Amino acid sequence: MTTHALIVLVLFVFGGIGPCFLIWRYEKRRYNNGYCACGERWIHFDCDSQGGHMWKCERCGSYLDTSWIRPRNIYYGKVKH
């Protein structure tokens, strides 16, 4: 009985966390510590209403939006004069 309840609890917990974990892993891989797959830095250009971050790459034109990544130093692109 106790084991059964434990299995249900484990399934419930991982069933809930699983998708978030996978998204986080996907975002972390794509965010790549602030660098696009082409080697250029992601430029932070917007935030969404849920507190997610939106990034773009000026070299290859890729876009990325993350909601689980909490970046330590955000790159806003070169300051225009």
Ligand SMILES: [Zn+2]
């Ligand atoms: Zn790029």
